Amino acid sequence: MREHRRTGFTHLLRILVIAYLGLLVVWPVALVAISTFSRGVQPVLDTFAQPEVQFAFQLTAVSAFWAVLINTVFGVTISLLLVRARFPGRRLLSALIDLPLSVSPVVVGLALLLVYSNRTGWFGPALERLGLQIVYAPAGIVLATAFVSLPLVVREVVPVLSEIGTDAEQAARSLGAGAVQTFWRITLPGIRWGVVYGVVLSLARSLGEFGAVKVVSGGVALRTQTATLLVEERYQQFGAANTVTAYTAALVLALIAVVALVVVAALRPERRP
Amino acid sequence: MSIEISDVSKKFGSFTALADVTLDVPNGGLTALLGPSGGGKSTLLRIIAGLETADAGSVVINGLDATKIPAQKRNIGFVFQHYAAFRHLSVARNVAFGLEIRHRPKAEIAARVEELLALVHLSQFADRLPSQLSGGQRQRMALARALAIEPAVLLLDEPFGALDAKVRKELRDWLRRLHDEVHVTTVFVTHDQEEALEVADTIVVINNGRIEQVGTPDELYDAPATEFVMNFLGPVTTLDGRLVRPHDVAVEAHPHPGARAGRIVRLTRVGFEVRLEVGLDGAGAVDRPVLVTLTRTEARAKGLEEGSVVWVAPAPGAGTIAIGG
Numbered sequence: 398m399r400e401h402r403r404t405g406f407t408h409l410l411r412i413l414v415i416a417y418l419g420l421l422v423v424w425p426v427a428l429v430a431i432s433t434f435s436r437g438v439q440p441v442l443d444t445f446a447q448p449e450v451q452f453a454f455q456l457t458a459v460s461a462f463w464a465v466l467i468n469t470v471f472g473v474t475i476s477l478l479l480v481r482a483r484f485p486g487r488r489l490l491s492a493l494i495d496l497p498l499s500v501s502p503v504v505v506g507l508a509l510l511l512v513y514s515n516r517t518g519w520f521g522p523a524l525e526r527l528g529l530q531i532v533y534a535p536a537g538i539v540l541a542t543a544f545v546s547l548p549l550v551v552r553e554v555v556p557v558l559s560e561i562g563t564d565a566e567q568a569a570r571s572l573g574a575g576a577v578q579t580f581w582r583i584t585l586p587g588i589r590w591g592v593v594y595g596v597v598l599s600l601a602r603s604l605g606e607f608g609a610v611k612v613v614s615g616g617v618a619l620r621t622q623t624a625t626l627l628v629e630e631r632y633q634q635f636g637a638a639n640t641v642t643a644y645t646a647a648l649v650l651a652l653i654a655v656v657a658l659v660v661v662a663a664l665r666p667e668r669r670p
Numbered sequence: 671m672s673i674e675i676s677d678v679s680k681k682f683g684s685f686t687a688l689a690d691v692t693l694d695v696p697n698g699g700l701t702a703l704l705g706p707s708g709g710g711k712s713t714l715l716r717i718i719a720g721l722e723t724a725d726a727g728s729v730v731i732n733g734l735d736a737t738k739i740p741a742q743k744r745n746i747g748f749v750f751q752h753y754a755a756f757r758h759l760s761v762a763r764n765v766a767f768g769l770e771i772r773h774r775p776k777a778e779i780a781a782r783v784e785e786l787l788a789l790v791h792l793s794q795f796a797d798r799l800p801s802q803l804s805g806g807q808r809q810r811m812a813l814a815r816a817l818a819i820e821p822a823v824l825l826l827d828e829p830f831g832a833l834d835a836k837v838r839k840e841l842r843d844w845l846r847r848l849h850d851e852v853h854v855t856t857v858f859v860t861h862d863q864e865e866a867l868e869v870a871d872t873i874v875v876i877n878n879g880r881i882e883q884v885g886t887p888d889e890l891y892d893a894p895a896t897e898f899v900m901n902f903l904g905p906v907t908t909l910d911g912r913l914v915r916p917h918d919v920a921v922e923a924h925p926h927p928g929a930r931a932g933r934i935v936r937l938t939r940v941g942f943e944v945r946l947e948v949g950l951d952g953a954g955a956v957d958r959p960v961l962v963t964l965t966r967t968e969a970r971a972k973g974l975e976e977g978s979v980v981w982v983a984p985a986p987g988a989g990t991i992a993i994g995g
Contacts, residue, residue, distance in 0.1 A: 571742070574771050
């Protein structure tokens with residue numbers, strides 16, 4: 398009897414979850430796909446011929462690449478520091494790492510403006526004299542993207558690093574390996590799946606970043622307009638062609654995210670020791 | 671020669687792990703650091719290896735002051751309790767690790783790895799991953815890996831602690847035979863007195879961060895320096911204010927010189943062994959009965975039964991130690 402009631406309850410829960418996910422995720426995303434092809438395939442193909450669209454995706458890809466690279470290097474370093482080192486303020490640092498997850502990206506963008514704006518920012522004028530423009534330039538986009546995706550690598554690597562422990566590293570040291578050799582030969586292979594997982598998540602997050610990038614980039618077509626900014630701009634303009642462009646770009650972004658998630662799902666079983 | 675440890679101290683916060691420890695480990699021997707957990711023996715081993723730094727004191731290895739030398743330059747083989755296998759490398763690559771770091775020629779590495787895997791009976795597992803080995807096999811791999819660098823000293827931290835009793839016994843015998851073959855100065859940490867007595871040439875008993883006694887297994891067993899050592903190395907009982915081993919108590923059904931009268935309150939037989947608890951006449955309620963062990967044959971010859979009146983005394987030549995002395 399109890400067993401039966403439990404199955405009944407499970408069924409109810411399952412239906413609720415599916416309905417929730419369907420209304421919130423699947424249906425809207427499916428509508429994007431349907432709207433993209435509402436006027437046939439030709440307008441979609443035309444979209445990719447537009448220089449603005451090509452530029453936006455290229456800028457997104459390049460920014461995401463640098464942001465992920467920076468976050469991977471810093472993320473692994475910060476993880477090593479958090480797990481292996483004991484220092485005052487370690488827990489504060491750990492809490493700070495999570496900050497980008499909880500702070501609205503728009504706030505992140507504004508904060509970056511305050512620091513790097515070339516007229517009013519703290520560093521901005523000095524950097525501009527050196528010929529470096531951060532705000533309203535690709536560098537600012539990379540910075541904003543790196544900021545919002547900072548915790549993803551750290552949060553994936555820290556648990557793996559704690560789990561593998563220090564025995565193998567100490568064994569490597571006793572066998573004559575220096576700190577750098579130990580890292581490349583023992584530590585990094587030990588945490589590689591955590592790093593890969595973190596990189597994939599960061600990449601997905603970086604490609605889709607909108608708020609912070611919008612504030613710092615200015616969103617000028619063919620100069621600082623990323624794919625997400627392009628979607629917003631085209632959607633707000635008049636004309637069917639612009640709408641199709643917006644939907645097409647949105648669909649491509651969604652497909653990349655789906656591929657990233659599939660990759661993650663495929664990697665997950667590999668994470669056993 | 672070999673390892674000279676002088677006045678080594680180590681604290682973790684307010685906890686004293688080692689207090690002024692001085693010890694000479696003989697060259698070529700198999701030495702056991704024996705003591706209860708938390709007694710400081712593993713810390714001492716890790717200080718010798720350079721995996722831990724001493725707060726004070728010095729470590730001299732083969733005449734060379736190693737106190738300030740980092741672990742990777744000490745040329746010490748270290749075997750961990752939980753194997754510390756390199757999980758992403760094959761058994762052969764694990765063993766080859768130290769040689770690869772030293773940039774030895776490929777052919778030399780291959781030959782040496784083959785030789786070592788034969789020594790630890792793992793030749794047929796060369797291409798497996800550590801996760802495909804049993805605990806005992808992993809520990810033999812770790813040993814081969816440590817031996818590969820031809821270490822000045824081989825250190826083992828509770829090497830058999832994570833293994834089940836049968837494998838532990840096998841590996842223990844095997845380590846003894848291996849040491850007789852390779853002759854490298856070896857120090858191992860254990861909390862198992864039987865393991866130390868069986869395998870080691872020299873035993874160092876460590877408790878509360880201090881060395882209680884150093885000696886051969888026989889010396890320690892026959893002439894323990896302290897109550898702690900006597901207690902730790904085997905069962906003891908109290909008779910006339912002295913600690914004595916239960917099998918060193920002479921028990922007779924008639925009075926004999928220096929013996930105290932009592933009554934057998936409990937008799938247990940475990941295989942060939944008979945264990946007696948003798949309540950002495952005039953003993954208070956808080957006094958614990960004297961424990962005596964003898965063989966089944968002896969007990970039968972003397973006609974001992976529960977309730978029998980007996981006289982007990984330390985056997986002639988028995989090692990005893992005064993309590994509180």
